[in-house]
Structures are given as structure tokens and as C-alpha cells.
Amino acid sequence: MEIFTLLGFGEKGWGVLILTGMALTLCVTLASLAIGAVIGAIIAAAKLSNRWWARALGTAYTTIFRGVPELLIIYLIYFGGSSAVTAIGQAMGIQGFLGMPSFLAGALAVGLISAAYQAEVYRGAYRAIPKGEIEAASSIGMPPMRCLRRIILPQILRFAIPGLNNVWQLSLKDSALISVTGLAELMRTTQVAAGSTRQYFMFYIVGGLLYLVLTSFSERVFNSAERRSNKSMPRGMGQV
Amino acid sequence: MDFPFLLSTMKALLAATPTTLGLFSLSIFFGGLLALLIVTMRVSNNIVARNFAKGYIFVFRGSPLLIQMFLVFYGLGQFGVIRHSFVWPALREPFVCAVLSLALCTGGYSAEIFRSGLRAVPPGEVEAARAAGMSGFLLLRRIIAPIAFRHALPAYSTEIVLMVKSTALASLVTVWEITGVAQRLISQTYRTMEVFMCAAALYLILNFLILQVLALIEHRLNRHDRRPAERKPSVLSAFFGSRA
Amino acid sequence: TPSQAKEWKNVTITLEGAYAPWNSTNPDGSLGGFEPELADYLCDHMKVECTLVASDWDSMITSLNAGKFDVVMDALSITPERQEVIAFSIPYANTHAAFAAPVESDYAKAVGTGDVVKMAPDYSGGKDQIAAMRKAFDGATIGIQAGTVYAKFIYDNFKDVATIREYKNGAERDLDLQTGRIDLGFDDTTNLLASFKTADEEMAITGPEIAGNVFGTGEGLGLRKEDTELKAMFDEAIKAAIADGTLEKLSMKWFGTDVSPE
Amino acid sequence: MSATPRLSVRNIRKSFGAHEVLRGISLDAHDGDVISVLGASGSGKSTFLRCINLLETADDGDIVVNGEEITMKTTSHGRSAASRKQLDRIRTNLGMVFQSFNLWSHMTILENIIEGPVHVQKRPRAECVAEAEALLEKVGIADRKDYYPAHLSGGQKQRAAIARSLAMKPKVILFDEPTSALDPELVGEVLRVMRDLAAEKMTMLVVTHEMGFARNVSNRVIFMREGQIDCDGTPQDMFGGKGSPYFQQFIRHMETENDAA
Amino acid sequence: MSATPRLSVRNIRKSFGAHEVLRGISLDAHDGDVISVLGASGSGKSTFLRCINLLETADDGDIVVNGEEITMKTTSHGRSAASRKQLDRIRTNLGMVFQSFNLWSHMTILENIIEGPVHVQKRPRAECVAEAEALLEKVGIADRKDYYPAHLSGGQKQRAAIARSLAMKPKVILFDEPTSALDPELVGEVLRVMRDLAAEKMTMLVVTHEMGFARNVSNRVIFMREGQIDCDGTPQDMFGGKGSPYFQQFIRHMETENDAA
């Protein structure tokens, strides 16, 4: 069958290229999620702070990084970053174009975007924590950082699980946009294969299925996290 | 800076803005309805409904919108059955297809967002409502939905803003909205950064306005968390005195 | 910015690698097609080491100007607007354009099918044929690739008689031509011929092929404006490829028709 | 006393995991009955009340309200009410005041109170508001009607919760420690309200730790121990020394406390 | 009694919006003092306790613990503690039992109790667990130690909350109605625990509606009315008829109730 030759690992098969693209997608997404978690937490804290300038900064960040199309942010980081690197290179006497590594630029760009989304998720989760429980922590003299780590974070994670799952899925799909940096991730590989063979439907369906494979792994992780966090919850709505 | 060029670019992009807004508002509306349906199935006790909802969310959230849209628009038309059925006159239209795939996709995302809102509803308050004889739609409408919506709003605003940007894909199916027009200009002029900057400014303004409205709603809905002191005294009470 | 006095020993050429038959990717990741083979010839002729790199269409020109590549070879039509941003070599191809329709449809085999008409940018030399086509295609829906030189031709001549729908790329337009959302496609013949193959020859060209410099001077290599030496080297090599028949040979091999510029 | 009891509970059983919290409880309550449910913490009193209006589904046993049995069904998913409609109708006549109040946090006190009458019973809003204000007046928090629950003191919340269930004018009310957050003065007020309700033939089941209430207001006292009814009788009998040894010991503490006074 | 009071509160004021809840309250408490705070619902008792450990920031007034004044600063944003460090240190010695328990819902009961000792006081975990188990035994919920708060009865939660603040071994504990959800038997237990603590020189401020407690356990009674201290004195004096007329009326209800018994 033609399909099996085209998708296989033989001479005429696209298997190797596509699986490599898939691995690259996974790596970029994981890296960007990690970057986004750190920055997102800081932004969420800023938005919840009672200092007006912190709130304003946080709001500006989330407005811009959520409001501007992802593609443009990737362009700015990649080309902006690259010209910075090139300028530094020239200052040190190295001629010509010095690219920012595609992987780094891509992960950073998607990470910055995902930070804005994660910040909103964390903020919503924070608001769901009963106030009294935080008061109980302050009343025993628990310092703010410890209260954050022991009382707030565990509960934020509990309420944030579904939202984080959403962000993960978003970043997975945003990672498809960084093909403009020349990174041959899953989406670009799919499109190249489709354009080269003119088998559009087949490769798009295969690409879609491979994204679903990635999702199904993550779904497992999120489901087990959710089940764990439900243990302490009174039997409530929206959980099965 | 080539101002005449920027100006003509901006003009072209502004002309495409109504298309973007139309795609956006219709897909948010239908996607929202769909999400309500899906989330109801997702939390129901009926195992068939629940698994259908799980599957739906899995597929539509897990695969790229680009691929979904491609398959809906170009894929469905490959089947003679569909081409000769009553849905074809609608599916034939690019705009309908674009709204359809945007709504299908946001339906999956929003359903999960709504579900996380449901998880935050204090069970005690639901019990109080049941004890008062509320159930089904009434319970949902009066108690669960208002509380869940408050909790889900931050995440839902994100989804809404995301939808504004997702409409950019509609040019794939020949609906020429802002991004599509921008890309067309780029392939005519190769002035990538300038055109993209104009488009970005436009999206930023749109999203800023939308986020502003959403923040206002959030502020209003969270009255119960604020102290009465923060409630602005009404002009009338200054004249007539307040009863408190 | 690269130095002016650069000795060109190594040249990086970028193409999309997904635009068969002009350029495409092989399953092993290498690049093939009309343009890669032509590039091999040109580089041999210039005695420089060439590296072919696949990259995304959207960022190609930005990357060129940022210095990431030296040459873009991706079926770029030479137009005045684009010349404001980059420099072009002399054309290495000048394709014809034509309408395509499903073989069974009412619009198939319109008058003039099989002819080649040469038109000037003001459409002189083909006014009669245009009039005939306007009559034949009255009320049709025509699909074109957005932002191409062909789009302008359709808008100028058929806006009042037909519905025009713009696609992001030709492949998608061809799919819609098959499902019947549109009646006609208008594009360069190399593109159409390639898609007829995938569509099991259920579509064919209808009406005359349009040639001449109505769509500009053809497809050329994109270069940075400051690399004038490189442009001169490529111009020279392209002239050689035309002169010794290499271009025609490659064109027949990949397109089944001769796209050599006049 | 009418022949058919207003509320009749037959052989209710309930386990949480391996832990059997209710081990077969039966009870009849007629119009105007005020039944105090006493028992140690953790003996299953709240669970018992919650089983009566099916907030928890008992593993076994029947609930009959106004002579109508709540029909149950058993699916693979567990036991549950067979008819949603029937359950809602019955619950409308079966008020509940929660131990933890459970006021709706997104509504003001007034909104909390008119919610049921307006949206469940579909009564005209203006009428409900007037009644709600009268009720709030009665429990002494009329000046707090536009506050949200988060801004009330414990006792104010408890009174709002009581007013909320009275507003539905149910035939039977289940009270779970309705005076726990109240000062003696207010306890007196609330007891007076409850006496009035009893006079109007309302049926009440009251979980309480106030022995004063059990003695003076109720006409029957039930003592729960380890998920069963250990003993029950009139307050006169029970407090007059006729209860089981366990009950004697349970109330002795109260007495020593008062003695010391 | 030592010369410097363990806890000294000077002229605390607090408003919510236009509503002035505390109108200047002062109080000194020495080692081993057990002070009952009585008052009608809404008179500001909980707010008073919350102001002492700065869960609410008083609009005016000072708090001095162990002779150390909590330094305050006033910014454009309002009044707040000047030093987070100082506040945390002082709070470690200032336990609180909340009216609504506020157990941490994501931790089991045992985890709730060892949280402070292990993570704030940095004591060895094994030691804390052993102590926590002993405390749970004392309040009678040792068998519930691995339950989450959502799965406990009201009285069990309240006892867990008491155990949680005792585990920190603070010098001063503020109790907000610590026995509201308990049956008389348990009230007796808890009072015994508190008497022992008083004997060990712990200082306690107890908001309560239990007159038995006020009479028998405390050595001082404070009666709050409309945000002020209406009268205070020893239980003997107060309940012996020396309180203000308002206080007399306040406790009369309790007496009529007991009389009727």
C-alpha cells in the first residue's frame, strides 16, 4: 500500500523525519512550559500584589503577550535576538550573521507567551483558596514565603490543574509557529511532506493524530494529578 | 519610516477588521453554547455522555486548529455524500466553515475551563440549594453557574482573547481577515516587519478593549469579596442619607 | 551586514522545500526538484560551494535581509514592489499562466484551448482573447492565489463578470476545484500541470495559455541589495544555463514544458 | 396528632468506606413535633439529617414525607432517588439549616433569603422581599440585609441561615445545631421563634448541644450513640433519669458544670 | 503576676466602611490569665481577636506582646505592620482558634497539626508527630488523624482546630468560640484542657457563649457592647450582680432558661 510506504521508515518513507519533528515539538513545548511557569508565577504574583505599579506591570505583560499575535512575538524574539547576537559578535570581531539558536529562540518566545496564560491560571486558582485558610497560616506566624509554599501553592496547583492542561495544549500548538525560525518541528514536517508529495489529507491527518498522541500522554499525567488532588476535596461538582 | 506605506497598510487591515470581528463573535457565541453542552455531558453521570465529552475535548483540544480547519473545509467536501446532502449549501460557504471549526475548537477548550470553575463551587452551597428544592437547570442557573462563572472568568477571558487571534487562520479557507490580508500584503511587498507591526497594533487594540470589558465584568462579579466600604456611595445617598 | 569586499566562496541558498515540482523535500530530508538541480549547475559554473537550506516561506525574506541566507530561490516573481526590498537576478524562468477546470464541466475546452497568446503589461496583443474568455466564463467563480501577479490579471479583467476567491496557496485552490466550490482556477501552468497529475487528470487547461511579459519578467533569485557582486555572478551563470540548453532540459524534466525566459 | 406521621424514617443505614456511620435508624415525627437529637460529636447526627433530605444517599432504608415515600433506584452508579421531580417537590417542604450555614457567597443576605421563594416556589418577588424583611427583623439582622455573607459575624450568618430556611415555609425543618454561634440572649430569641413554629404545627428535628433547649422546647428527645438510637423519650422521662446509662453519663457533665456555678 | 503584662492592647479602633465596629478597646493580660470575652452577636468580639494578631489591621491603637510593641507604619495604602519579621515572630507566640476552624483543606488532620511546628518552628518531624498524636488523643480524635477536614463532623473539626493551635505551644492563645460545635461531654473535656493550660501559665482570651465556662474557668470576664468594653471584673463580681445593667440583662436569659429546666 502506498500509505505504508509513505509513512514507513524505508527509503520512500517519511517516518523518520516526522518522528524527529514530533520529538522536537515535545522538547520545545516542555522547555517553553518551564520558562512560562517561572515567569508566569512572577507575573501572577505581581497582579495579585497590593502595589499599584506591580499590578500595572503585570497587567501590561498579560495584555501584551496575550493580545499580540504569537507569530509576531516569535519574529521579534528571533530576529530581534539574532540582531543583538550579531551585534555582539561584530563587537568581538566575528563577521557575518550569528543566529540565535532556533531552539532557544523558539522555546523562549513560546515560553514568554505561555507565561501570560499561566499567570492568569494561577491568579484564578489563588482566588479560589478560602481566605480563612491563609489567615490560619498567618496567625501561627508562618512567613509569607513558607505560606506560599506550604498552603497556597499546593492549593493553587489543585485548582490550576485543568487550566494548566489548557496552557500545555496551547503551547503545544504555539510551538508549531516557531517553524519560522527554521526549526523542523512536527507541523512544519507535516506541511513539507504534504507539499512535496501533494498528499495533503493523508499527512494532515497523520500530523493531527500525532499531536493527539502527544496530548494523550499529557492527559494521563494531568488526570492522575487531578485524581490525587481530589482526595482531600469534599465530593463536589465537576469531578468524576 | 515609510509613513505612506504604513498608512495604506493600516487602511487595508482596517477594512478586514469587520470580518475578524464577525468570525470572532459568532464563534464565541456558538462555541460557548457548545461548551455548555459538552461540560454538562462531561460532568454527568451518564457514562456514554461522559465519554463522548472526554473524547470530544481530547480531539478538539489536542490537535492544531489549522489541521481541524483544513479537514473541515477541504476534507468534508471530498465526500460525495456530504456534497449532495442538505448541509452542503452551508458548508460550501467559507465563512460558515471558518465559524464552524473555530466554534468546534473553542467548544473543547471552554468546556474544560468551565469544568475547572465547577470544581471551585463550594459543595456546601450546592447542598443548601438542593435542600431548598432546587435541582437541574434552576440549581445550575441560580447557584452553580454564577459561582462557577466567577471562578472561570480569568481563564475564560484568556480563551476569548485567544479566539480573536485564532480567527487569523480563517484565511486558510479563503476568509480574508486581518492576518490574511497582512500576509497577502507581505507576499506582494516583502515588507514583513512593517506589515506585521501594523497588524499587531490592531490586534493589541482589539484585545485590550475586550480584556478591559472582561476585567470590568470580573470586578463587578466579585463584589461579594470586597468590603462594603469599597462600594462607591451612590450620589443619591449623599442627598438623602443612607439607611445603613 | 556582511562585508562588501567579501570573497564569495560559500553561498547559502534557501528554498521552501514544499513547492513541488519547483522544489520539494525527499523523505530522507534532502532537497530535490527543478530549483535545487538548477542551483547545482549555477554553483558549479560559478565555482562556489553552495549550501541548500529549507526554511519557512513566511520568514524567508526577513531572514535574507537579516543575513541568515544569501539567496532565496523559491519561484519568486520579479515585481516592482518587491524590488524595493530586495534585489533580483535576471529571470531563470518565465512561466505561462492559464485557466483550469474539471474536464466534465461547462467551462472546459473554452475557445482558444491549446493556443499561446503573448500579452504586454497593458494586455495589448490579447484583448480579443480576453473578451472571448469573459464571455465563456461569465458567472463563474474563479480561484486564484492571493498576492500573486496572476491575481491582478484576474481582478483587472474578470471582476465584473465572475466571482473571485483568493486562496493562500494553489494546492488548496485545486482541492476546492475538485469539490466544486469554485469553477475555475487561474495560475501558472507549471503549478496546474503538477496538480492535474494528483487529480488523476480529471482537470485540464481551458482557454489559451497566456505568455509574454504581462506578468512581469519572470521568476528570479532574491538577493540582498548590497550583494551586487553576487548578483553579477548569478546573472552570468543563468545566462550560461540558458545558452547551453541546461535550463530547457531541466524544465522539460520537471515541468513537462519549457519555462525558459525569452 | 394525625394518624400518618409528617415524616417517617425507616431503618436508615449509611457507611463511608468501611466506617458504618448510621446503623439502622427509624423515627416518626408528627405535626407540631419538636424532636431534639442529642449525641456525642461524631455519632452521626449531621449525617442522619443529611440522609433525610437525601444530601447523602442512605445505603438502605426509606424516607416517607407526608405519607409519600421517596422512591429510590439502584443503578451501577449506586443508589439514588428515582424521580428528580418528586425529590425536588419533597425537598421544598423539607427545610434545612446547616451546621456550617452554607450561605450563597455571591448573593447578599436578602438575596439569599428570597432566592428559594422567588425561584423555586415562583412567588411574586415583592411579596417575598416583604416577608424576608419581616423575618430578618425577627432574627435581628434587618440592618445587614444588603451585606454579603463574607462580611457578617458568625452569629449573624447563623441567623441568616435560619431565616433562609423559614422563608420557604416548609412543613418540616431539619436544624443542625442552629444556636451554636449565638449568645444566650439570641438563643432565647431563636427558641421563642421555634416554639411559635411548633404552635403553628411545624415539625422540627433539631440536632443540638443545648440541653436547655432539649428540656424546655422539645416534646421528644433522641439520644444517638455509635450510629444507633440509644434511647429516646419525653424530656421529662429522659432528664428525669429514665434514659440509658450512656445518656445519664452524657448529661452528667452538663450538670456538674451547672453545679459548679 | 508579673509586672509587664503578657499581652497588652491599647485603645484599638476599627471601622468597616462607615460602620465603627471597635471603638477604643484596651486590655492587659498576664501569665495564666483566662479572660472570657462575652457580648451579643455582632458586638465585635471576633473582630477584636482578629485585630490582636493583625489579621485585621486596627485603624488606631497599639498591641504589645511580651513587652514588645508591634510597630506599625502608615502608607498611602493604609496602616500595616512595619516589619513582617517581627509580626511573624510575635504571631508564633500568639495562637488562634477560629470561629470557622479554617483547617487547611489539602492536608490531613495530622498534617494540619504538625504543619506549624515542623515548618514554622523547624522542630524535628518525628517529635512533632508524636506530640500531635498525643494532642489528638487528648481531644479524642486520634482515630481521625488521616482524614481530610472535608470528611469530619463539625465537632471533630473544631477539636482539630484547637489541637492545631496548641501544637505550636504559644504563650497566648485567642479562642473564638472554641466549644460552639461540641456536646456537653466534650465541652467538659476541652474546659479541663484549658484549665491545665492556665495552670501552666498560658494566657488565654476566650470569646464564648458558654456562661458555665465564663463562671468556672476564667479569672476575668469582659462584656463587650457596641464595640466597647461595657464592664469587666472577676466572674464572682460579674455574675454576683456587679456587672452593668446591660450585662445583667444579657445573662438573665441564660438564667430563665436554666430556671425553666
Ligand SMILES: Nc1ncnc2c1ncn2[C@@H]1O[C@H](COP(=O)(O)OP(=O)(O)OP(=O)(O)O)[C@@H](O)[C@H]1O
Ligand atoms: N469584613 C467585614 N466587612 C464589613 N463588615 C464586617 C466585616 N466583618 C465583620 N463585619 C461587621 O462587624 C460587626 C462585628 O463582627 P464580629 O464578627 O466581630 O462579631 P462577633 O462579636 O464576633 O459576633 P458573633 O458572636 O456573631 O460571632 C458585625 O456587625 C459584622 O457585620
Ligand SMILES: Nc1ncnc2c1ncn2[C@@H]1O[C@H](COP(=O)(O)OP(=O)(O)OP(=O)(O)O)[C@@H](O)[C@H]1O
Ligand atoms: N464524607 C465523609 N467521608 C468519610 N467520613 C465521614 C464523612 N462525613 C462524615 N464522616 C464521618 O462520619 C462520622 C459522623 O459524622 P457526623 O457529621 O454525622 O457527626 P455528628 O454527629 O454531626 O458530629 P458533630 O456533633 O461533631 O457535628 C464522623 O466520624 C465523620 O468522621
Ligand SMILES: [Mg+2]
Ligand atoms: Mg454535625
Ligand SMILES: [Mg+2]
Ligand atoms: Mg464572632
